[in-house]
Structures are given as C-alpha cells and as structure tokens.
Amino acid sequence: MRPMFCDYRARDTVTDETVALKKVRMDNEKEGMPVSSLREITLLLELHHPNIVELKEVVVGNHLESIFLVMGYCEQDLASLLENMQTPFSEAQVKCIILQVLRGLQYLHEKYIIHRDLKVSNLLMTDKGCVKIADFGLARTYGMPPKPMTPKVVTLWYRAPELLLGMTTQTTSIDMWAVGCILAELLAHKPLLPGTSEIHQIDLIVQLLGTPNENIWPGFSKLPLVSQYTLRKQPYNNLKHKFPWLSEAGLRLLNFLFMYDPKKRATAKDCLESSYFKEKPLPCEPELMPTFPHHRNKRAASTSTGTESQAKRGKP
Incomplete structure (x- = not known):
C-alpha cells in the first residue's frame, strides 16, 4: 500500500477536532528546518480554499527536532x-x-x-x-x-x-x-x-x-x-x-x-x-461520492499502535 500523506491522526484537545499530523523530516538537517518544509509552510499559510489541504498550525513535540504540521484531516x-x-x-x-x-x-x-x-x-x-x-x-x-x-x-x-x-x-x-x-x-x-x-x-x-x-x-x-x-x-x-x-x-x-x-x-x-x-x-x-469505511479500518489496523495521539496546541 502506498504511503499516506499524513504520519499520524490526532485529536485537538481544545476543539475536539480530528486532525492530521505531518512530521517534518529532519534526518539530514544540521542547521534547522529543511528549506522544502519552510516553503511548504509559507505557502500553505497563505492558501485558503476548500480544495486545498488546510494547514492549521505548526507544533513542536518533546524535542526541537520533532516538528509537526497540523493539517485538516482527510479520511x-x-x-x-x-x-x-x-x-x-x-x-x-x-x-x-x-x-x-x-x-x-x-x-x-x-x-x-x-x-x-x-x-x-x-x-x-x-x-x-x-x-x-x-x-x-x-x-x-x-x-x-x-x-x-x-x-x-x-x-x-x-x-x-x-x-x-x-x-x-x-x-x-x-x-x-x-x-x-x-x-x-x-x-x-x-x-x-x-x-x-x-x-x-x-x-x-x-x-x-x-x-x-x-x-x-x-x-x-x-x-x-x-x-x-x-x-x-x-x-x-x-x-x-x-x-x-x-x-x-x-x-x-x-x-x-x-x-x-x-x-x-x-x-x-x-x-x-x-x-x-x-x-x-x-x-x-x-x-454523493462513496465512502470507504472498510478500507479505512483496514489501513488503520495495519499501522503501528500509537498513531492515535492527542496533539497539544502550541505555537510554531
């Protein structure tokens, strides 16, 4: 199965809304965030359209290298x-x-x-x-x-x-x-x-x-x-x-x-x-488009445990 756009599904503890978390890849970066991620963030913050994925905010995990884009969730x-x-x-x-x-x-x-x-x-x-x-x-x-x-x-x-x-x-x-x-x-x-x-x-x-x-x-x-x-x-x-x-x-x-x-x-x-x-x-x-709960449940079962997480709201 091809990789999904998001890394994790999470729940916003303030709004109770389900969101997607996309981890910023920092593997080869020694001096901050990758340029491609900065470009993506800059562009998405300017874009507001029902057919463009929504960037809600950027959050930081327990470590500075754990940076996530909080996106609108798509099934x-x-x-x-x-x-x-x-x-x-x-x-x-x-x-x-x-x-x-x-x-x-x-x-x-x-x-x-x-x-x-x-x-x-x-x-x-x-x-x-x-x-x-x-x-x-x-x-x-x-x-x-x-x-x-x-x-x-x-x-x-x-x-x-x-x-x-x-x-x-x-x-x-x-x-x-x-x-x-x-x-x-x-x-x-x-x-x-x-x-x-x-x-x-x-x-x-x-x-x-x-x-x-x-x-x-x-x-x-x-x-x-x-x-x-x-x-x-x-x-x-x-x-x-x-x-x-x-x-x-x-x-x-x-x-x-x-x-x-x-x-x-x-x-x-x-x-x-x-x-x-x-x-x-x-x-x-x-x-009127079809929904695919069986496919979604199958995909969820195939991912490792712990992908259902709660995201704390924070500032970039």
Missing part, C-alpha cells in the same frame, strides 16, 4: 483507494473528483503558484466527498519572465514532456499535464504512462501522442536533452484507441491537456469550461 488518499477499491469510480464520480482538482488548481495558478508534484497520492478525499490537493513541498511561485528551475520535479508518471527534455522554465502547464494523466488514470482504472525511466517515459508519451516536431511544438528541437534521445517515428495520436468509449468532449479535453506545446496546453479555467462536464453522465455531487 483517504486517491492512490490507496485506487489500489484497494473493488468497484472503480464511475465516470460521474471521476468528473466530480477532477472538477474539484481543477478548482483548487485555478485558485493556485491565479496566485502564481505551481504545485509541481500532482499525482493521485497527493489528492486527498474526505468522507463527505471533498477532494483536496496536498503536499506542497515542491511547490514554487513563479513570475514573468519565469526564472530557471530544476526540471527534476513531478513524479515520473505525471511529468510533462518539456521537463523530461530538460526545459528549465516552468509554468502552470506542467500541473495541467499531470491533471491529464490523473484524469486518464481515473477513467482507465490504471496509470496511463507508467514509465520505468525517463527515456521509457518519453517513449510511452510518443507511443500515445505521436512524435513531436517543430510544427506542433515550436522550439522543440532546441530543448536541452533532445539530442540525447532518438525518438521513435510515430505519426499518430492514439488517445481515441486508448479510450474508445469516451465521448468527443472527453477526448477533446484530454487532447487539450496533452498538447506538446506548453503554451497551447489547457489552463484550469479552460478545463472548467469544458463541455465534458456539462454532458451526461453529469458530475455527481461531492456528498
């Missing part, structure tokens, strides 16, 4: 659900999930924040069907012109082709490619592009979408790592063969998310206006 994450569900999500339920992800992303992107690690294990869901984007350790703010950033971000299966080919300027388009991978994974009930290496990942993308070129992706030939790969000659877009049952509107949305040229890729706003979400089956309401 499950999508990755472990997908691995353990007996019946896959229906298309109406998939639309409900993706719409919430898109709303959270639109909010982030309007604040000039790129998540940079969207994947199903970083999407949490409450028992009321509310989906929340989590884990902002790789998130960054960006501006114009964009500053160079390392392309070694986003889990491989969800990594956009421009990152795989070494582009160092990043925009919200890398999050939107990941949304396309997540939507396809939920529809197909399995990962769309499960590469085992960067070159394998590129090859899977080419097999699915065809070989990129300057006509469809201006600047492609000048990307830093293009000369290191010999891409297979594949002239066809095979999305329709991969999803023969999907409506024309659904295929249009996927194709829009999987544009090779990052400048032409769909934005969160574009997606929210897609006719795919206005046609039948219509997205179900979040409160």
